[in-house]
Amino acid sequence: MKVTSISRKLLTRVLSVYFVLTVSVTGIQIIAEYFNTKSHINSELLTLQKTISGSLTRAVWELNTQQAIDISEGLIAIPMIKGITVTDESNNIITQLGEILPENTPSENGDSEVKNEHQSINSLSQGLFGHSFPLIFEFSGRTTTVGTVTLLSSNHVIFSRIEVGIYFLIGNAMLKTAFLVFLFLLAFNKFLTEPLQELTEQIKQLDINDPEVSKLHTMNYEKNELNILEDAYNNLIDELIDFKDKLALSQRETNTANDKLDEQNLLLEQEVAKKTSSLSSMMLKMERQQKEMFQQQEQLQAENTRRSKTESTLMLTNNELKNSITELSKAQDRLLESEKMASLGLLSAEVSHEINTPIGVSITSASCLLDLIHNLEKETQAKTISKRSIEGFIEQANNSTELLLGNLHRASDLIASFKQVAVDQANDKVRLINVAKYIDEIIQSIHPKLKKTQHTIDILCDKSIELYSHPGAIAQIIINLIMNSILHGLEHIEHGKIIIAVNLNEQRLSIDYQDNGCGVPEEKLPQLFDAFYTTKAESGGTGLGTHIIKNLVLNTLNGTITAKNLTSGGLHYHIELPDMRYS
Structure with missing residues (x-):
């Protein structure tokens, strides 16, 4: 009859559950990495849109097709961008490079006819995604939509970025699985298989004629079920030795009485039967102890499963915390930039209000000077001009001119100071x-x-x-x-x-x-x-x-x-x- 190893059976069950759990967790991590990388690429496309929007809008507005094509060729050279389409305000294609979306591809906002709003694009059939946004030109305080531009990326870009991460996750899972197999195999072999084999070999060497040498030797293990079995077996051997001594003494005393010898033989058979029954009881007890060991192994398996689930939950929570910290940092940067721009805007309002005074005085002085010139012109035409009129004109003209120049210089100084500070704050070079x-x-x-x-x-x-x-x-x-x-x-x-x-x-x-x-x-x-x-x-x-x-x-x-x-x-x-x- 083929013997089934208890340790191998337990090891197979535990590792099967762990393998399924490891494969599931690794798959979830790969999927999460895919969507996270896709989100980063979308953010990079939006950043790139802010970078090229001004130059591309001006090229379309000025009907500079060659410049628009040059900009598009520069963009398509970026590995992240797999397709670009630029159209004018009549939806006529100016340039189209790389991947092309199929017609009627739905956008995330569900409205493909809106031209003044940003649209996110996803094409599952071709593995493409990206953004479409309008080109808006500002002129004299008015905005005009002069066309649209569509930037596309693909799933190949995502897979190229997360390829190393996928290999790392798979390798990590394989390494942990191999280490766990080795650890469990070593533990089961040391604490279960080897002690049982040693105990079995010593029991097989039982010699009824000399039971003293058939005792089980101490195996130097912790106090467990195997030691209890060993003690019970040794007690049985001691009882057999005592019985044999009593039987020898009885035989010497009743060597000449056959009837007493028969009686002793009968007693011996009864005692053997009794001890055999005791041994059977011990074997039943050992079976019950083995069942308890199986139950402990099942509890160990359940605890391992619970810890794996806890580890997965902690990893997800850690990723969410990292994303929250990233978003908080971005929000703080935006808030700092808003505070800086608000300070510059308040400064602009104050300077504009301050400039109004010298500009108003300059306008009044210029108007007064113009009236003096008109009066002098009338007197000249009427030939009623006098030396006193000319001297009065010169005096008032000088005063008006000095007042005009003084206030204009004051306004110029204010504008120059504000311009230098504002330009430095905006460019920060x-x-x-x-x-x-x-x-x-x-x-x-x-x-x-x-x-x-x-x-x-x-x-x-x-x-x-x-x-x-x-x-x-x-x-x-x-x-x-x-x-x-x-x-x-x-x-x-x-x-x-x-x-x-x-x-x-x-x-x-x-x-x-x-x-x-x-x-x-x-x-x-x-x-x-x-x-x-x-x-x-x-x-x-x-x-x-x-x-x-x-x-x-x-x-x-x-x-x-x-x-x-x-x-x-x-x-x-x-x-x-x-x-x-x-x-």
Whole structure:
């Protein structure tokens, strides 16, 4: 009869369930990686759309077909893009390269006739997906749709990106499975198969004539069912030895009495039968213990399954947490950019209001000068002109001209200062700046805000200090510091004072900014640079001013910033910035 190995049977059942579970989890991970990669490609297509929209729109608007074709050929060379189609406002194709969508391909918004809205495209039959968006040209404050452009990618791009990841997942699953097979095989062999084989071999060597040498030897294992069986068998051997000694003694005493010998033989047979029955009972007990072992193995299998499910749940939760952190970081970047643009927009409104005064005075002066010219012309035609009229005309014309030029120069200075600061904040390119002159331009650009107060700003800076850095970031830092002082530190102070001291030492620019305001409570000072921390939440404060300052100093300018309260009252910032020619 063929013997079935208990350890092999248990191992086969456990590993079968684990293999099915591993294959399922690996498949789910591959599918999740596919959709995640597809989402990233869609995001890259949207980013690329923002990059090419301006140049492609202008090319279509100016009917520059060759430029549109050149742009399309440049885009189709990008591995991610498998197809591009550019059409004009009448839906006539200007250029079409690469993969082409079949007609009536549905978009995700379900409306293929909408031309003024962005559309997402999916073609399951061809394995293509992408976006279609309008080309909108702005002219004199009006917008006109001049055409559309469709960017397509394919599933081949997705598979090429996740190919290494798929191999890693499959290899990881195979490695874990092989290790688990080896571990279970080693454990079952050590704790079940080998002890049972050793016990069986010792039982087979039972010698009825000399039962003392047939005892089972101690196997040096933990106290378990096999040791109980060993003890029971050895007890049986001891009883057999005792019985044999008693039988020998009885035979010596009744050697001459055959009837007593028969009686002893009968007693011996009964005792053997009794011991045999006891052995059978022990075997039944051993079978019950084996059943208990099977139940323990099933419990172990259930626990393994539960742990596998828990591991899968934790992995999914971890992926969701990573996605949430990514989205939160993007939202924070967008919020910081919105705060920056809002500050620039408010500055634009203030400067525009300030320019209205000199422009209005200039218009009045020009109008007055025009009236003087008309009066002089009438007197000349009527031949009633006199020396006194000419002298009065010259005097009034000079006054009007001086007033006109003065106000125009004032408006020009305001526009130049604001233009330089606004361009720097919008482009944020690295260039060489004269620090003293640039800080003056920054102060000039926010003069409309400062003239509403009686605060003074002292700038202590050598006019020869020059720095190669991001001027837009520096402007944003100075403006935010001054606005924070006006809105928070000097809120209840009529004559406030702000001091900006600038020094250059070993290619590092140090800026010491301080005011004589109320400062910040010491227990709140560690939170000063935290995002969304503000004492003006009820008044619409966002709590991003100092956070933007720290972000610009650390990340954009590669510098350092600290803040402390002054003993005389007010807040002091110390900023150090490197010259980017040497960093």
